[in-house]
Amino acid sequence: xxxxxxxxxxxxxxxxxxxxxxxxxxxxxxxxxxxxxxxxxxxxxxxxxxxxxxxxxxxxxxxxxxxxxxxxxxxxxxxxxxxxxxxxxxxxxxxxxxxxxxxxxxxxxxxxxxxxxxxxxxxxxxxxxxxxxxxxxxxxxxxxxxxxxxxxxxxxxxxxxxxxxxxxxxxxxxxxxxxxxxxxxxxxxxxxxxxxxxxxxxxxxxxxxxxxxxxxxxxxxxxxxxxxxxxxxxxxxxxxxxxxxxxxxxxxxxxxxxxxxxxxxxxxxxxxxxxxxxxxxxxxx
Ligand SMILES: [Zn+2]
Ligand SMILES: [Zn+2]
Ligand SMILES: [Zn+2]
Ligand SMILES: [Zn+2]
Numbered sequence: 001x002x003x004x005x006x007x008x009x010x011x012x013x014x015x016x017x018x019x020x021x022x023x024x025x026x027x028x029x030x031x032x033x034x035x036x037x038x039x040x041x042x043x044x045x046x047x048x049x050x051x052x053x054x055x056x057x058x059x060x061x062x063x064x065x066x067x068x069x070x071x072x073x074x075x076x077x078x079x080x081x082x083x084x085x086x087x088x089x090x091x092x093x094x095x096x097x098x099x100x101x102x103x104x105x106x107x108x109x110x111x112x113x114x115x116x117x118x119x120x121x122x123x124x125x126x127x128x129x130x131x132x133x134x135x136x137x138x139x140x141x142x143x144x145x146x147x148x149x150x151x152x153x154x155x156x157x158x159x160x161x162x163x164x165x166x167x168x169x170x171x172x173x174x175x176x177x178x179x180x181x182x183x184x185x186x187x188x189x190x191x192x193x194x195x196x197x198x199x200x201x202x203x204x205x206x207x208x209x210x211x212x213x214x215x216x217x218x219x220x221x222x223x224x225x226x227x228x229x230x231x232x233x234x235x236x237x238x239x240x241x242x243x244x245x246x247x248x249x250x251x252x253x254x255x256x257x258x259x260x261x262x263x264x265x266x267x268x269x270x271x272x273x274x275x276x277x278x279x280x281x282x283x284x285x
Pocket of ligand 4: 278
C-alpha cells in the first residue's frame, strides 16, 4: 500500500502536550465542528430551496451515540441516493459547483474537528458529522478512484479519517557561527566576542543583523559580535505517529485494492466507504 500525506502546515506550531495544547485543540476543534455543521446546514438549505431535498439517512448516528453503535446501526442509503443524484443534475453548473464546494468544505471541517477533538467528549459528535457530511458529498460529487502508475488511489476524506494515524516531520538544522559560517561547535570564534564578519545576504537576510532589517551590502566586512545562527531547516524524514503535533497532518490519499471488483484496468470505480456502513476506526499500518 502507498499513501501521500501532509506533514507540516504553515503558521504557528501547535503547543507540545500539556494544558496549553489541550486548550489549543479544544479551541480549534470546536471552531471546526461549528464550521462543519454551519456549512452542511447552508448546503442542505440551498438544495432544499431549489427543490432537492436531501433526506438524511436516519440511521446516521446522532451526535453522542457511541462509536460501536455506529458500526451496527448505519445502513446504506443507495436507493434514496441514486434518486437524489439524478435530481441534482438539473442544477445549473455554477450553482452546482458552489454547493459541491460547500459540502466538501463541511466534510473537511468535520475531519479536522475529529483530528483536534478525538480525545475529548466531542469525539462521537465529530465522527457523526464526518459521516453526515461525507454521505452528502458522496451523493453530490461522488467518490471516484483515480488510476495512477498501475494503482487505484482514493482521497475520500471520510474514508481516510477512519485511519487514525498522523504524520510527524523530522527537521534537521545546523548551528552555524555568524562570523565564518562554519559549524559553531568546530570553529575558533567565541560567541559573544567581536570578530570581523563578511556580510552574506543569502535568503534576503543579513548574517549579522537578521532578523532586524539593515543596509549592509553583500561582501562588506564589518566588526560585529559573534553569535550562533541556525542554518536552513530541511525535512529529514517523516514518521507515522498516533497523535501528530500538527493535528491535521494526516494521510491525504492512499492506494486501494480493487482486485475483488470487476472492471478493466484503469476503469471507473467509486469508493464505497463514504456510502456504506462504518467499519470503525483503525490505527494499524
Ligand atoms: Zn566561526
Ligand atoms: Zn546587517
Ligand atoms: Zn469515499
Ligand atoms: Zn465511522
